[in-house]
Amino acid sequence: MRGKIGASLIVLHHLKYLDLSGNNLGGVGVPLPRFLGSLKSLIYLNLSSTNFDGTVTPQLGNLSRLQYLDINSCWNDNANDMQSKDISWLQRLPLLRALSLRECRLAFTYAPIVHSNLTSLEMVDLSDNGLDTLNPTKWFWHPSTIRHLDLTNNNIVGLLPDAVGNMTSLEVLRLGGNQLSDVKVSPLKNLCNLRELAFGGIPNWINRWTNLSVLQLSSNRLVGSIPQEIGMLSKLRILYLDDNQFNGYISEEHLANLANLEELDLSYNSLTAYFPRCKMGPHFPLWLKGQRDVIFLDISDAGIVDDLPDWFWTVFSNIQYMNISCNKISGRLPRTLDLTGILPQLPRHLAELDISKNSLSGPLPQKFGGPFLTDLLLSENHISGTIPSYICQLQLLSVLDLAKNHLMSSLILHNNNLSGEFPLFLLSCPQLILLDLAHNIYVGLRNNVFSGSIPVELKDLGYLQFLDLAHNRISGSIPDSLATLKAMTQDQAGEIPNEITSLVGLMSLNISHNQLSGEIPEKIGQLQSLESLDLSWNKLSGQIPSSLSGMTMLSKLNLSYNNLSGRIPSGNQLQTLIDPASSYIGNNYLCGPPVSRNCSGPEMAMARGHQDEHQPDSDVSYLYLGMAVGFVFALWVFFVTFLFVRTWRAAYFQMFDKLQCRLETSVAANFRRFPGKLYGK
Incomplete structure (x- = not known):
C-alpha cells in the first residue's frame, strides 16, 4: 500500500490494534505522524518497514496502554532511516512488554533513560544500531523480567556487563555480528533458562543451558577449540559456528548426544572434523548439507538408516577421503557421475572412497569420475548389473572391493597391468558369467603366459x-x-x-x-x-x-x-x-x-x-589281442569243466582210451603189411 496516513484516524478513540507494517507510507523527508500519539487506547502498534524518515516522534510516549511497539525502520532499498536521539518518552509506557527499535540509530541517542517504570518489559530488539558499548545504566531495564534480548550486528567491543548475568529469565540472547573476541562470558553462567544464544564465545560450562535449542556464534572472532561440553545440549536443533577462527578437532564427542540437531554450519574455520562410529542416525544428518570445502569425511558406523540424499555428491565436490561404510544407507547411485550437467561426478580429487556395508542398490555408473582414486570399497551392498569398463581407466586404482553384491555377472579387466598368480578371489564369485582379464601380466587367461593344464x-x-x-x-x-x-x-x-x-x-x-x-x-x-x-x-x-x-x-x-x-x-x-x-x-x-x-x-x-x-x-593290434584273449578264455573253460564235472571227465578219459587203442591196432596192422610190400610178397 502506498500513500500517506490520514489524520482522520484520530477519531478512532477505541482503536487497540494498529498494524501498518510493510507498507510504503512515507518517503524522503516524511516523518512519523505525530497524531498517532493521540490514539491512547492502543495496546499494539507496528510501524516496521513503513519507509518513514527523520526522528521518532516523542508523542508515542502518550500511549500509556501500549504493550507492543515496533518501529523497525528497515525498508527494501534502505534509502530512509529513522533515528531516535531522545527516547526518554519510553519511561511513560509502564505496560510495555515488547519493544523493537531495530535500525533506529540509537548510537546517537544522548538523553538519559529513567527505566524504573518499565517493569513489564520482556522483549527488547536493539539490533543494527551501531552501538559500541553496553552500558547497563543506559540500555537494560529490570533485568529479571526480560526474556528476549537482541543486540545483533552492532559494533560492540569489550566486556559483557555483569548485569546480563542477572537476567535470570532470559531465554533468547543474540550478540552475533559484534567484535566480542575478548568478551567476558562469566556473567552468563547463571542463565539456566536460555534456549537460544547467538554469542561471541563458547564457555566450558555451556552444558548448563540444557534447554538451548538454537546456538548461533557466526561472524565473530572466536578462537581456540570448541569445548566437548557442547555435546550435552541434547535439545539443540541449530548450531552455527561459521565464520570464526576456531581450530582443532570437532568429533563425535561434540555431537554424539545431539539427536535433535537439524542444522550445523562449521564453515570458514580451521577445524578438522572426525565422526567415525558416531551414532548420528537413523536419518541422514541434514547439517551435512550446509558444509563447504570439506576434504575429509568419516561417518562410518554412524547408525544411519536412510536414503542417500541427492545433494550429497554436490556438497562434497572437493572431498579427498570419504568413508560412509558400515551403515544401512540405501538408494541408488546416480546413473552418471559426470560433471557435465546437473548430475555430479565423484569429486575430482577424491583418493579413497569407502561406502561398503550399506544398502545401496542399482547399477554402477558407467563413468565414475574421480581420476585420482586409489581405493574404491563398495562391498556388501545391493549393487547389481555389470562392472563398467571405465574402472580400467582409473590408472591409480590399487584397491577395488566389490564383494557381496548382486553384480559380477561380467568382469572386464583387460588391458591393465595386473600381475601375479591366477586370481583366486574369483572363486568367491559364484555368479560370474563373463570373465575377461586379457592383455594383462597375469599368469593366466587370454594373451598371457599361462602354462600347464587348465585349473x-x-x-x-x-x-x-x-x-x-x-x-x-x-x-x-x-x-x-x-x-x-x-x-x-x-x-x-x-x-x-x-x-x-x-x-x-x-x-x-x-x-x-x-x-x-x-x-x-x-x-x-x-x-x-x-x-x-x-x-x-x-x-x-x-x-x-x-x-x-x-x-x-x-x-x-x-x-x-x-x-x-x-x-x-x-x-x-x-x-x-x-x-x-x-x-x-x-x-x-x-x-x-x-x-x-x-x-x-x-x-x-x-x-x-x-x-x-x-x-x-591299430586295427591289426586289436585283431591279435582279440585272438589271444579268445584262446585263453576257451582253454580256461575247458579245464574248469573237467575239474568240476565228474561224468564229463570219465567220458573224456574213456574216449581217450578208445582212441589210443584204435591208434595202436591200426599202427600194428600197418606194420605187419609193411615187410611184405618191401620184399614183393
Whole structure:
C-alpha cells in the first residue's frame, strides 16, 4: 500500500490494534505522524518497514496502554532511516512488554533513560544500531523480567556487563555480528533458562543451558577449540559456528548426544572434523548439507538408516577421503557421475572412497569420475548389473572391493597391468558369467603366459558361460571338471556330465593357441547352442567329426593349424560359414571341399602313406589281442569243466582210451603189411 496516513484516524478513540507494517507510507523527508500519539487506547502498534524518515516522534510516549511497539525502520532499498536521539518518552509506557527499535540509530541517542517504570518489559530488539558499548545504566531495564534480548550486528567491543548475568529469565540472547573476541562470558553462567544464544564465545560450562535449542556464534572472532561440553545440549536443533577462527578437532564427542540437531554450519574455520562410529542416525544428518570445502569425511558406523540424499555428491565436490561404510544407507547411485550437467561426478580429487556395508542398490555408473582414486570399497551392498569398463581407466586404482553384491555377472579387466598368480578371489564369485582379464601380466587367461593344464578350480564358477583361454601355453586335455559348470548345461538339475560335449548351453568355445592333443570329440555336435568354435593352433589329430554339420547355431569355425586328416564334412551349417577354406588351413591331410585337395588323388594317397609310417596299425593290434584273449578264455573253460564235472571227465578219459587203442591196432596192422610190400610178397 502506498500513500500517506490520514489524520482522520484520530477519531478512532477505541482503536487497540494498529498494524501498518510493510507498507510504503512515507518517503524522503516524511516523518512519523505525530497524531498517532493521540490514539491512547492502543495496546499494539507496528510501524516496521513503513519507509518513514527523520526522528521518532516523542508523542508515542502518550500511549500509556501500549504493550507492543515496533518501529523497525528497515525498508527494501534502505534509502530512509529513522533515528531516535531522545527516547526518554519510553519511561511513560509502564505496560510495555515488547519493544523493537531495530535500525533506529540509537548510537546517537544522548538523553538519559529513567527505566524504573518499565517493569513489564520482556522483549527488547536493539539490533543494527551501531552501538559500541553496553552500558547497563543506559540500555537494560529490570533485568529479571526480560526474556528476549537482541543486540545483533552492532559494533560492540569489550566486556559483557555483569548485569546480563542477572537476567535470570532470559531465554533468547543474540550478540552475533559484534567484535566480542575478548568478551567476558562469566556473567552468563547463571542463565539456566536460555534456549537460544547467538554469542561471541563458547564457555566450558555451556552444558548448563540444557534447554538451548538454537546456538548461533557466526561472524565473530572466536578462537581456540570448541569445548566437548557442547555435546550435552541434547535439545539443540541449530548450531552455527561459521565464520570464526576456531581450530582443532570437532568429533563425535561434540555431537554424539545431539539427536535433535537439524542444522550445523562449521564453515570458514580451521577445524578438522572426525565422526567415525558416531551414532548420528537413523536419518541422514541434514547439517551435512550446509558444509563447504570439506576434504575429509568419516561417518562410518554412524547408525544411519536412510536414503542417500541427492545433494550429497554436490556438497562434497572437493572431498579427498570419504568413508560412509558400515551403515544401512540405501538408494541408488546416480546413473552418471559426470560433471557435465546437473548430475555430479565423484569429486575430482577424491583418493579413497569407502561406502561398503550399506544398502545401496542399482547399477554402477558407467563413468565414475574421480581420476585420482586409489581405493574404491563398495562391498556388501545391493549393487547389481555389470562392472563398467571405465574402472580400467582409473590408472591409480590399487584397491577395488566389490564383494557381496548382486553384480559380477561380467568382469572386464583387460588391458591393465595386473600381475601375479591366477586370481583366486574369483572363486568367491559364484555368479560370474563373463570373465575377461586379457592383455594383462597375469599368469593366466587370454594373451598371457599361462602354462600347464587348465585349473580345476574353474569348476567352482557355477554361472560361468564365457571362458576365453586363448593365446597361452596350456597343454594337456580339457579337464572333465569343466562339466560342473552348470550354466553351460541345459539341465542344471540332472546328473553332472563327465564330458565337455554335455555343456549344451555353451555359446562360445575358444581354446586356441595351446598344445592340446588327441581327437575332437565325436559328440561335439551335441553343443547345439555353440555359435563360435576355435580350436586352432593346437596338436589335434584324427578326422573332423561329421556331427559338426548338425550344429545349426554355428557361425564361426576355426580348426586351422592342427594335424587333422580325412574328408571334411559337408552340408547344412558348414556350408554357410564365411571364407570356410581359412577354417582348415595348416592341416596337410584334410581333403575335399572347401580345400583344393582331392581325397582320391595321388597326393592324398602319399599323405596317407606318410601317416602310416608315423602311426601304429591299430586295427591289426586289436585283431591279435582279440585272438589271444579268445584262446585263453576257451582253454580256461575247458579245464574248469573237467575239474568240476565228474561224468564229463570219465567220458573224456574213456574216449581217450578208445582212441589210443584204435591208434595202436591200426599202427600194428600197418606194420605187419609193411615187410611184405618191401620184399614183393
